[in-house]
Amino acid sequence: MLIVKKFGGTSVANKERIFYVASRCVEEYLKGNDVIVVVSAMGKYTDELVSLAQDINEKPPKREMDMLFTIGEQMSAALMAMALNKLNVPAVSLNAFQIAMHTTSAHGSARLKRIDTERIRRELENRKIVVVTGFQGVNKYDDYTTLGRGGSDTTAVALAAALHADACEIYTDVDGIYTADPRKVPSARKLKEITYDEMLDLATLGAGVLHNRSVEMAKKYGVPLVVRSSMNNSEGTVVKEEVSVERMLISGVALDTDSVRIAVIGLKDVPGMAFKLFDLLAKKNINVDVILQSIGRHGTKDISFTVNGTDFDDAVSVLEAGKARLGYEELRAEKNIAKLSIVGAGMMSNPGVAARMFECLYNSGININMISTSEIRVTVLINEKDGVRAMNAVHDAFDLGD
Amino acid sequence: MLIVKKFGGTSVANKERIFYVASRCVEEYLKGNDVIVVVSAMGKYTDELVSLAQDINEKPPKREMDMLFTIGEQMSAALMAMALNKLNVPAVSLNAFQIAMHTTSAHGSARLKRIDTERIRRELENRKIVVVTGFQGVNKYDDYTTLGRGGSDTTAVALAAALHADACEIYTDVDGIYTADPRKVPSARKLKEITYDEMLDLATLGAGVLHNRSVEMAKKYGVPLVVRSSMNNSEGTVVKEEVSVERMLISGVALDTDSVRIAVIGLKDVPGMAFKLFDLLAKKNINVDVILQSIGRHGTKDISFTVNGTDFDDAVSVLEAGKARLGYEELRAEKNIAKLSIVGAGMMSNPGVAARMFECLYNSGININMISTSEIRVTVLINEKDGVRAMNAVHDAFDLGD
Numbered sequence: 120m121l122i123v124k125k126f127g128g129t130s131v132a133n134k135e136r137i138f139y140v141a142s143r144c145v146e147e148y149l150k151g152n153d154v155i156v157v158v159s160a161m162g163k164y165t166d167e168l169v170s171l172a173q174d175i176n177e178k179p180p181k182r183e184m185d186m187l188f189t190i191g192e193q194m195s196a197a198l199m200a201m202a203l204n205k206l207n208v209p210a211v212s213l214n215a216f217q218i219a220m221h222t223t224s225a226h227g228s229a230r231l232k233r234i235d236t237e238r239i240r241r242e243l244e245n246r247k248i249v250v251v252t253g254f255q256g257v258n259k260y261d262d263y264t265t266l267g268r269g270g271s272d273t274t275a276v277a278l279a280a281a282l283h284a285d286a287c288e289i290y291t292d293v294d295g296i297y298t299a300d301p302r303k304v305p306s307a308r309k310l311k312e313i314t315y316d317e318m319l320d321l322a323t324l325g326a327g328v329l330h331n332r333s334v335e336m337a338k339k340y341g342v343p344l345v346v347r348s349s350m351n352n353s354e355g356t357v358v359k360e361e362v363s364v365e366r367m368l369i370s371g372v373a374l375d376t377d378s379v380r381i382a383v384i385g386l387k388d389v390p391g392m393a394f395k396l397f398d399l400l401a402k403k404n405i406n407v408d409v410i411l412q413s414i415g416r417h418g419t420k421d422i423s424f425t426v427n428g429t430d431f432d433d434a435v436s437v438l439e440a441g442k443a444r445l446g447y448e449e450l451r452a453e454k455n456i457a458k459l460s461i462v463g464a465g466m467m468s469n470p471g472v473a474a475r476m477f478e479c480l481y482n483s484g485i486n487i488n489m490i491s492t493s494e495i496r497v498t499v500l501i502n503e504k505d506g507v508r509a510m511n512a513v514h515d516a517f518d519l520g521d
Numbered sequence: 522m523l524i525v526k527k528f529g530g531t532s533v534a535n536k537e538r539i540f541y542v543a544s545r546c547v548e549e550y551l552k553g554n555d556v557i558v559v560v561s562a563m564g565k566y567t568d569e570l571v572s573l574a575q576d577i578n579e580k581p582p583k584r585e586m587d588m589l590f591t592i593g594e595q596m597s598a599a600l601m602a603m604a605l606n607k608l609n610v611p612a613v614s615l616n617a618f619q620i621a622m623h624t625t626s627a628h629g630s631a632r633l634k635r636i637d638t639e640r641i642r643r644e645l646e647n648r649k650i651v652v653v654t655g656f657q658g659v660n661k662y663d664d665y666t667t668l669g670r671g672g673s674d675t676t677a678v679a680l681a682a683a684l685h686a687d688a689c690e691i692y693t694d695v696d697g698i699y700t701a702d703p704r705k706v707p708s709a710r711k712l713k714e715i716t717y718d719e720m721l722d723l724a725t726l727g728a729g730v731l732h733n734r735s736v737e738m739a740k741k742y743g744v745p746l747v748v749r750s751s752m753n754n755s756e757g758t759v760v761k762e763e764v765s766v767e768r769m770l771i772s773g774v775a776l777d778t779d780s781v782r783i784a785v786i787g788l789k790d791v792p793g794m795a796f797k798l799f800d801l802l803a804k805k806n807i808n809v810d811v812i813l814q815s816i817g818r819h820g821t822k823d824i825s826f827t828v829n830g831t832d833f834d835d836a837v838s839v840l841e842a843g844k845a846r847l848g849y850e851e852l853r854a855e856k857n858i859a860k861l862s863i864v865g866a867g868m869m870s871n872p873g874v875a876a877r878m879f880e881c882l883y884n885s886g887i888n889i890n891m892i893s894t895s896e897i898r899v900t901v902l903i904n905e906k907d908g909v910r911a912m913n914a915v916h917d918a919f920d921l922g923d
Contacts, residue, residue, distance in 0.1 A: 134576055134577060137577065138577075171596075171600065172599075172600065172603055174536055175536060175539065175540075175600050175603045175604050175607065176603040176604065176606060176607040179603040179606070180602070180603065180606050182613070183599045183602045183603050183606070183613075183614060184599075186595060186598070186599040186602070186614050186616075187595075187596060187599040187600070187603075189595070190592035190595050190596055193588060193589075193591070193592050194573075194589060194592055196588070197574075197585045197586075197588040197589040198573065198574065198577050198589065200582070200585045200588070201574055201577045201578040201581040201582065201585050201589075202577050202578065204578060204581070204582050204585070205577065205578040211584070211585075212585060212588050214588075216618040216663070217663050217664070238663070261618070261619050261640070262619070
């Protein structure tokens with residue numbers, strides 16, 4: 120069997136963690152399996168690199184940021200290979216150049232295009248554990264790129280897909296996917312299984328366990344994912360096409376406090392306005408989430424939308440630069456918001472789910488600012504200070520707890 | 522003009538130093554010149570990486586050590602590019618993969634084979650300052666290698682040679698080549714010029730300003746080197762084929778305390794013994810320096826030699842493994858030794874130079890353990906504790922001071 124194991128930053132944060140991870144890989148290897156380990160940068164090292172850069176240049180070129188970021192995983196990978204070697208198992212660390220991890224050009228948010236698996240296969244044939252740097256890639260100009268948040272998950276899934284791995288295990292600091300973040304909802308319960316689609320909505324919506332792009336890719340190539348703890352041996356949650364147990368109405372409740380709302384006030388009420396606005400943002404690679412359009416005063420209209428907090432500055436400067444073309448009156452930003460979502464493949468065949476959520480929030484005295492829904496998801500925008508209370512209330516309302 | 526500038530670790534040790542270096546590069550750039558900057562890892566960062574590795578595995582695989590080491594220069598290079606960008610000059614950092622810096626395979630002591638200059642030329646044509654990671658290369662297996670001590674100097678000279686640069690400036694924490702280390706010999710004087718050959722002997726012998734391989738390469742390709750201070754604008758020392766000023770008898774005195782002496786006692790007195798012994802060491806890439814063979818007791822012979830302190834463990838284990846084949850009685854190691862050398866192209870035509878050195882040491886009551894000479898150099902092995910006193914005495918004896 121070929122197993123891809125991915126370990127995040129906290130899982131390799133120090134010597135003890137590194138050896139724990141190494142010993143679990145050795146265990147797998149000694150069963151006769153081929154093992155690929157994908158690692159992230161150690162602990163908060165990426166944050167340290169950001170401060171290092173900020174100290175030199177508060178707006179560093181993204182190309183150079185990626186050049187700096189990629190050293191983080193290379194450090195983890197080399198140290199992991201040394202730890203495996205210390206445990207008497209031959210290992211080799213490989214970076215994005217060495218595995219020809221080709222991506223698109225966009226620095227900081229590149230997408231994987233293809234992987235040349237030849238080197239990895241050769242090392243596996245020599246019975247080495249292969250340690251791969253997550254998160255990083257190389258674009259067509261031979262420049263380093265990074266895959267954005269959760270990029271190491273995507274690296275792991277891409278390797279599992281390209282090498283037809285038998286399993287892709289994502290190790291994290293939680294031991295699976297829960298009905299809600301257990302740090303915020305004490306009664307949250309671990310799920311045995313969840314579908315790709317539910318996981319996609321949960322990832323997008325800030326459950327924070329798996330990144331949506333890794334789930335998308337797993338779904339596309341049918342890679343079965345297992346989300347497990349890097350601290351203990353508990354069983355984890357399997358993410359796959361169809362769950363085998365009876366489907367619940369709602370699988371989970373997610374809260375995302377990283378979003379910022381931007382309101383563009385007083386746009387002319389003529390066709391094509393929304394296109395012009397979001398086209399500007401798309402060209403800068405800014406992902407827009409919940410969108411709301413409403414009628415403004417004097418025949419104008421207002422468009423509100425949310426973006427990730429890290430894109431806020433870029434979004435505002437793009438919109439300000441485009442003010443003449445868009446012809447709006449003013450921009451307003453609201454940073455203290457939270458996105459609360461319920462997700463469940465079961466809601467497709469059960470009307471009234473959204474209503475039950477709204478009722479619960481009303482009973483808790485929580486105001487809803489914006490609403491957005493899909494077939495398997497209902498999202499509301501609320502005040503950030505109400506976030507955790509609202510999540511608990513909704514979790515209870517749908518009987519998700521133990 | 523195309524200028525290659527190389528800055529060592531102390532020159533890029535922190536934000537202030539990085540900006541000082543950046544501003545000097547910008548100055549050159551604004552004169553209309555093309556500028557390539559070669560950087561080492563920041564300050565003591567390489568040492569930090571060594572401890573990090575040692576903590577995981579006290580004998581880390583050399584291949585993985587190189588994987589870890591190379592992040593040091595990549596960090597400096599990315600930060601330098603950010604600093605240049607902050608000063609409104611376009612810049613790009615490039616690592617060994619990006620400039621196809623091909624080397625031999627030996628990890629930790631690789632030798633440069635060739636450089637693909639296409640990417641660098643393109644960036645220079647776009648009027649960017651090109652920041653290159655020193656010290657590192659890539660071997661035929663697509664693995665990172667490092668060039669060993671002083672490797673960044675070699676990187677700079679190789680780039681200057683490959684791109685036919687008009688100058689190659691090596692910036693260090695001293696402002697040129699001195700008749701002796703000014704920290705140890707207060708009367709030491711800065712030289713305006715020195716020949717490649719003298720510099721080669723000085724570098725080999727521990728003057729520590731330029732690495733011998735970089736000087737060898739500069740000599741081979743006729744690259745004029747300038748050794749300058751990274752702290753101020755003083756003129757520095759030019760290293761070239763022939764010096765234009767009147768040649769002095771002696772150019773300098775060098776002291777090297779990094780060497781260790783190993784004595785192999787009681788070898789059989791049969792032909793081929795020296796070959797077998799040094800062949801073993803050569804195969805492990807261990808450089809042997811001063812060699813002395815003497816007659817031992819009962820028809821045996823003893824061979825003593827010095828190696829760099831970092832090679833000591835390797836040398837001992839190779840010799841112990843080869844004990845049966847070599848058939849010696851015992852190994853002895855002496856760590857508290859110093860190599861004191863005088864260097865000067867002028868001594869070729871002046872007999873009695875060595876004698877004057879020995880006389881001076883005798884007058885100072887300093888015992889000589891071993892002697893080795895070349896056409897332009899005399900080296901003696903003395904007790905480490907006598908090193909600085911001996912250097913000052915010899916410096917005075919040849920009237921090298923101000």
